[in-house]
Amino acid sequence: MKKRTIGRLELVDFPQFEIEGVEAKIDTGAYTGAIHCNNIQLVKLADGQASLRVNLLDDAHPNFDGCLMEFTDFSLRTIKSSTGEAQRRYVIRTVIRLFGEDFTTQFSLSDRSDMKYPVLIGRSLLRRGRFLVDVSKRYVGRKKRFAPGSLQS
Incomplete structure (x- = not known):
């Protein structure tokens, strides 16, 4: 199987x-x-x-509709945060679309309002020889549309 190159940032559905x-x-x-x-x-x-029951994303995202999502298939796990702190988080399985292809994977649910990006993709999706991460690239799967006059850093 040929590995796809994925950038450090991607747009997902x-x-x-x-x-x-x-x-x-x-x-x-x-x-x-x-x-x-x-x-x-x-x-x-x-x-x-x-x-x-949770609100996914928040009103900063254009597709946020304020509706509560409901899950009956979930687990509660201890997950180590980026600071090394162990936290109890709910984990769900759902489909994420990347490069036009659907993958079923696990996501922990957490308040990421203090983080720059609302979604983090971890090794459980990246493994199995699917992707090669090129940290010098961004939005390989789908180009981000920038507003006129905005900086594209």
Whole structure:
């Protein structure tokens, strides 16, 4: 299988959530990917099953609609943050679209509002010989549209 070159930043879609064009940082140091969310609520359904309700992204993203997403298939895991601190986070499996291809992978749900990019792609998606990361490149899979007059740094 030929490896695709992926840049340090890519635009990704989440077809199950009808969210497109989200900036994602490629992080070979992280095992599990992460997606920005807030308003995390764990609720008990009438049948006794637990349900996780969250807002994915926030109003800074153009596709944010404020609707709560609900997950009944999730886990709670200890994940080491970029600072080395162990945190308990909810983890979901979902489809991410990259290079026009759909991949099912895991994402931890965390408040990334203090981070520059709302999505982090970790090794669990990158492995299996799929990608070669070229840190000198950005938006290899799909070009980012810049507003007129904006700096393209």
